[in-house]
Amino acid sequence: LFQVSAASNAKETSDDGCFAWDFDNExxxxxxxxxxxxxxxxxxxxxxxxxxxxxxxxxxLHASDAYGWTALxxxxxxxxxxxxxxxxxxxxxxxxxIAEDRYSMEYASPSLDDKQDVxxxxxxxxEETGETAWGVLIPxxxxxEPYDYPLEDREMPLIWAMGNSHDxxxxxxxxGSATVNLMGSPP
Numbered sequence: 001l002f003q004v005s006a007a008s009n010a011k012e013t014s015d016d017g018c019f020a021w022d023f024d025n026e027x028x029x030x031x032x033x034x035x036x037x038x039x040x041x042x043x044x045x046x047x048x049x050x051x052x053x054x055x056x057x058x059x060x061l062h063a064s065d066a067y068g069w070t071a072l073x074x075x076x077x078x079x080x081x082x083x084x085x086x087x088x089x090x091x092x093x094x095x096x097x098i099a100e101d102r103y104s105m106e107y108a109s110p111s112l113d114d115k116q117d118v119x120x121x122x123x124x125x126x127e128e129t130g131e132t133a134w135g136v137l138i139p140x141x142x143x144x145e146p147y148d149y150p151l152e153d154r155e156m157p158l159i160w161a162m163g164n165s166h167d168x169x170x171x172x173x174x175x176g177s178a179t180v181n182l183m184g185s186p187p
Contacts (some may be wrong), residue, residue, distance in 0.1 A: 018045055028122060028133040029060060038186040040178035044160060046072065047135070050151075050183045057151055057182050058121065059086070060135035061160075067130040068163035071102075078157035078177040085110050085159070086118050088134045090125075090166040097123035099136050100168075109168070140183070153183040 018029070018037035029037070034047040047060035061072055069089030076082050085102040087110070099120035102110035123134035141150035161175040179187050 018047070028124060028135065029062060034058065034060060036184075036186055038178070038180060040158070040160065040180075041176060046158070046178075046180065048180075048182050050140070052140070055140045056137050057140055058135060058137055059182065060121075060133065061088070062133045063131075063162065065130045066125070066132040066162045067127075068165040069168055070132055070134070070163075071159075071161045073102075073159050074151070074182075075157045075159045075177065078159065080104050080110075080159060080175075081107055083110075083159055084113075085161075086136055086138065087168060088120065088123055088136070089163070089168060092167060097134070099123075099134070151182045153181065155179050155181050155187050158182075 018031075018039070029045075029047045031037075033049070035049040037045055037047050039045050043064040045062045047058075047062070049058040051057060059072065061070055063070055069087055071085045071087040073083045073085035075084075081104060083104055085104065087100045087102055089098060089100075090096065091098045097120060099118045101113040101116045101118045103113055104110040117139050119137040121135040121137055123132075125132040138151075156179070157177050158180040159175065159177045163169055163174070164172075181187055
């Protein structure tokens with residue numbers, strides 16, 4: 001098991017709505033724990049903390065109006081083909097939250113990676129509003145090429161997608177990409 005410790009510095013980006021979400025209880029993202037936040041759409045923020053001492057990165061997503069599965073993933077060209085994806089959803093068998101390490105070599109449903117090296121830290125979803133938040137722990141370099149990209153201190157494309165249910169299926173138009181640097185300050 002990995003021990004996750006709080007970020008040593010406060011958030012190093014303008015607030016941009018990053019920590020203004022209205023949760024009934026303690027908000028899942030706090031600047032003491034999540035070093036960086038980046039707005040990637042009006043309704044989606046990503047949170048991340050590089051942990052070079054352990055060789056991991058904490059990666060999180062907050063999305064409004066997300067009633068099903070959600071996914072983030074490094075991509076070589078900003079598209080789905082050749083991308084690695086982290087899919088977070090409720091498992092149909094028991095309704096428990098799961099995080100899946102997936103990849104896609106074609107424009108088709110991403111396959112489960114044989115090497116599941118993503119660890120779910122938390123996940124929550126408001127069934128009425130669709131407000132969704134989750135955090136995972138991923139290795140900086142899983143040595144699992146071509147299925148996972150090593151995370152380096154440089155800008156790279158990050159794709160995102162959202163489904164309409166927790167059954168992992170086609171996302172339709174609910175997808176996009178952004179430029180991020182998961183090892184340093186937002187671009």
